Structures are given as C-alpha cells and as structure tokens.
Amino acid sequence: MQPLRPVLAGPEGSKKRLFNVDRHVGMAVAGLLADARSLADIAREEASNFRSNFGYNIPLKHLADRMAMYVYAYTLHSTIRPFGCKFMLGSYSVNDGAQLYVIDPSGVSYSYWGCAIGKARQAAKTEIEKLQMKEMTCCDVAKEVAIIIYIVHDEVKGKAFELELS
The missing domain is CATH 3.60.20.10 (Aminohydrolase, N-terminal nucleophile (Ntn) domain)
Known part of the structure; x- marks a missing residue:
C-alpha cells in the first residue's frame, strides 16, 4: 500500500x-x-x-x-x-x-x-570542485550537474524525487 x-x-x-x-x-x-x-x-x-x-x-x-x-x-x-x-x-x-x-x-x-544550495550542498560543492568547467561545453556541464544531483540525493528519506533542468 x-x-x-x-x-x-x-x-x-x-x-x-x-x-x-x-x-x-x-x-x-x-x-x-x-x-x-x-x-x-x-x-x-x-x-x-x-x-x-x-x-x-x-x-x-x-x-x-x-x-x-x-x-x-x-x-x-x-x-x-x-x-x-x-x-x-x-x-x-x-x-x-x-x-x-x-x-x-x-x-x-x-x-x-x-555553487550548490539546499540539502547536501557540501557534498555537491565537493563534486562541483572536481569538474573542469572552463574546458566543458554547456551540455556537458548540464549532464554532470544532473549526475551530481543524483549522487547526493538521499534515498533513505523515501521522498519523491523530481529533477528539473532549465
């Protein structure tokens, strides 16, 4: 149920x-x-x-x-x-x-x-610092950001998760 x-x-x-x-x-x-x-x-x-x-x-x-x-x-x-x-x-x-x-x-x-704000911002900032953004295209950065969001998302809470990119 x-x-x-x-x-x-x-x-x-x-x-x-x-x-x-x-x-x-x-x-x-x-x-x-x-x-x-x-x-x-x-x-x-x-x-x-x-x-x-x-x-x-x-x-x-x-x-x-x-x-x-x-x-x-x-x-x-x-x-x-x-x-x-x-x-x-x-x-x-x-x-x-x-x-x-x-x-x-x-x-x-x-x-x-x-930068990252909200829950898990410290873990996200750590992942962002690993990226070489000046050498990446905008599409590549967007893909990496989506991956970072999925990495730092806390699945234990069981809340619905919706990723929105704009």
Whole structure:
C-alpha cells in the first residue's frame, strides 16, 4: 500500500524551485517556497523596471546587488521577519559570459563559478570542485550537474524525487 498524499500538498509539479526572472536571467531557490515566489516576483519587477528605464537588459551584477539590498532590508526591523530562503541568480550574455550569484537570507551576495544550495550542498560543492568547467561545453556541464544531483540525493528519506533542468 502506498502512502496517501496529503490534501494540502498541491498538485504534482506545483513546488517548482526554478524561476524565469528575465529573458537572460534564471533563479533557483532553497528554503521557504512562499518567500522564494515573492522574491522571484521582486526580481522580475526589478528587471522589468530597468529595461523600461534604460532600454536594455539588466546586468546580473546589478540585479544581484538590488536583490541583496532588498533581502538585507528585511533583517533590519523586528516588526518584519527575514526571508527564509537562499537563492541563486544565473545569466549568460555574449559580453559578460556565464555569471552566477548566490544571495543569502542575511542579504549578502557572492559570485561563483559553481555553487550548490539546499540539502547536501557540501557534498555537491565537493563534486562541483572536481569538474573542469572552463574546458566543458554547456551540455556537458548540464549532464554532470544532473549526475551530481543524483549522487547526493538521499534515498533513505523515501521522498519523491523530481529533477528539473532549465
């Protein structure tokens, strides 16, 4: 007999953790999903406002700094709670190449070549450090990342596992 799904669990695939922020920016999150959706909406608004004001896509460094300031502002006052999620912003452009920023719930922004967030992040970071990413194509890196996710996944918990690449 299979366990019943809780009624409040929502439909299959409703707990997506990857978001499109702009034409050239994607966002991956770990932590509270409601906070993540709120931050994804703020990031979309920032990118849209930048494009309408300046006429070109927002640079990822600028978006990461704006989002870090926004998240940091929620740590300053005791009347509002801080965001309960950590998120990555990734982008590729012809001029700047591939970029990756991670924003902590404290409002600190870091730039990385490769990083992992969420459960088993330390094991995933160890596997990422073994890769020679500068010598690999994008398709090869995507395949290796999928393999790393499968390696570090904890099968003992028995939770449903869905791999989403974007």
